[in-house]
Amino acid sequence: MRQENATIIRFLEQKQDEIVQGWATEYAAIAQGSRRTAASLQGEQAELYGHLLRALREDGDAADFENATWAELRDSLARLSASRAAQSSTAADTSAFVLSLKRPLFDLLQREELGKNEQIQALWNISAIVDRMAQWTLAVYQQTREDIISRQQDELLELSTPVIKLWEGVLAVPIIGTLDSSRAQMVMESLLERIVQTGSELAIIDITGVPTVDTLVAQHLLKTVTALRLMGAESIISGIRPQIAQTIVHLGIDLQGIATKATLADALAVALRMTGHTIARVQD
Template sequence: MNDTERQALLSAMQDEEAIVREWIQETLSGASGASDAGRRTLQAEATELLGTLREALRSGADAARLADPAWSRVREVLESLSRSRAAQGQNAADTSLFILSFKRPLFTRLQGSDPRAALGTVWAVSLLVDRLAQWTVSTYQQTREEIIRRQQQDLLELSTPVIKLWEGVLAVPMIGTLDSGRTQVVMETLLERIVESGSTLAIIDITGVPTVDTLVAQHLLKTVSAIRLMGAECIISGIRPQIAQTIVHLGIDLQGIATKASLADALALALHQRGYTIQRESATS
């Protein structure tokens, strides 16, 4: 964008109120409607972006290089807009459409007496708005990926709770596929709780693990080894007949590790190892 085109664009952007109004109308064209709060949000976003864009153009910023420092404030506004919409669950298409709708009110004001000069300015403005929209979509995608990764991490932590069953006895009920990521979360969470509570025995319940293969067994063995390094012992519960057959067939060595068919049996063993005796209270007449 040369100086002539820049000045033409700055001149076209003078009527801020009208541009923002037409911008919002273009954004909402074909939509079922927007609430008053939604319109106010759009107006605030459009007004802020228009103002920062005008400042960047006045400073002589190169429209072809949005990564330059001169565009820093514009990038901040675009990124804030994208992150806000991504967090609200809006899609990338609507976010991009909002920026692209900025073209119509600008094009309307760029029509001049010299068609050839106006055509060059329109083309330069079109490229600039397209770059703004592209930057917005890129930021939106990065934000969505961050949200997904954070949600996955939250789900991992929620799916591997550490429960205190008895004094000195912790339990971790495993549900779903046990992979490297979940194993790491289990080990970190469990070891932290062992240190915090001073527990000496941990029960890993795999009742909810659908299948046990060599990789899953390796993850379990690593977890048991880490627990033992902390001075605690481990019991694996939830060993169903199918899983027992698979472990034998794969030649997986679980010697030295106590195993039980159910969490109740594992808890009974844990209490016995800690010196507790469980007796049924006799019925009184």
């Protein structure tokens, strides 16, 4: 076992209560206003402390933190980061919790009667280990936040592109906002799934809420219409405002063969006629 590890292990074993108390005090001074409860902090401290001690006993090297020796500690740090990210704690607060372990260890090592070389090596080693622990929490925290944001974006896209059954055999999908490639793919998939589920033969794609229509948006619409036809369903594009009509003409976009209407109400009236339905006003 390396001498610097042996020195740190001795302190961790003999001075655990003092180190843990100093750790909590240091973190409280750094992370003022933290919403973590004392019980949750104690649980996190105990888990990390135990895994750190075990890794050092197995002669873990800070320079090779991704080695299997540190696996339990890395997993513990990953759980800590993921939990705090899900609870909207900041990355700075998460890493500060880990880095707060340095101060009590440094103080103890400096007070003890150690040889100069032994003290320097121990200080350097514990500094490197805690720094690697903090870096690991930041990496996991960032990945967790990115996963959360990505999932929320997918959920928002699903909510913003609902497929509605307007009438027997008639579906509608109102599109609000920019129609990019990923959203167009979701619209197409949702429509095709609902076509299969309901056996509908007509879909109304309403673009009243789309601010602008350019060549890319038109291509997405044409691909969706083509996919629907391959499934045996026809489509109507509604929400063609005067500005959009002029833009389509100027861009030279060919929408021939596709039914278009100015409003969703007009599109529904056409859809009912196409499916053999009529609506009559009831006379008093």
